[in-house]
Amino acid sequence: MERQIVREQASARVGALLEEIQQRLLSDVEGARRLLDQAILVLQAPPLAEAARSGGLAPWQARRVASYIDDNLERGLTVAELAAAAGVRSGYFGKAFKSSFGVSPHAMVVQRRVARAKILIAQGEDPLKDIALACGFSDQSHLTNRFHRLVGMTPNAWRRLHAGALEFGDRDDDHGGSVQLPRRAQA
Secondary structure (H helix, E strand, O other): OHHHHHHHHHHHHHHHHHHHHHHHOOOOHHHHHHHHHHHHHHHHOOOHHHHHHHOOOOHHHHHHHHHHHHHOOOOOOOHHHHHHHHOOOHHHHHHHHHHHHOOOHHHHHHHHHHHHHHHHHHHOOOOHHHHHHHOOOOOHHHHHHHHHHHHOOOHHHHHHHHHHHHHHHHOOOOOOOOOOOOOOOOO
16 A cells, blocks of 8 residues: 555656646756656656665665766766665675666666657757767667667657657747637628
8 A cells, every 4th residue: 555655656746747847848958858857766766665675775775876877878887886876786786776676777777878869869950970979879870779679769760750849839820739720601
């Protein structure tokens, strides 16, 4: 029962964050990115009782490691570095991390890199090779491969999909997505 309450609270928090992200997306992209990072941390952090029972990382350790990953995505990260950020031995870290987050440290780093790439791709027209390097991928091909595996489409397809959505929302004559039909003349 307690676990259900914690999940409902997390769900409510993420819902509120997503609503605020949607409102800020076009006017304050950096603010929306920070809120998106918060929502991801809420979703990834294990509930207190679950972390203690499962042998995973403590909530403060999970938050610290997630933050460390996000702050250092553009470079290679080692398990030893992540373990040091959590304040635990490297040998214990991998199992504890997977118990807390449900994925390996490497998988989470790749997921976070792809999430950052999504944001950068949607923000503008930067070349994919530059976005790949900024997100810690070795080259554009590496980004494309991982992006396609996780998202189900290529980065260029993602850009086209989201560029069209931003252009539609930015138009001055846009009526909130509704079509304004002329009224029929009354006889």
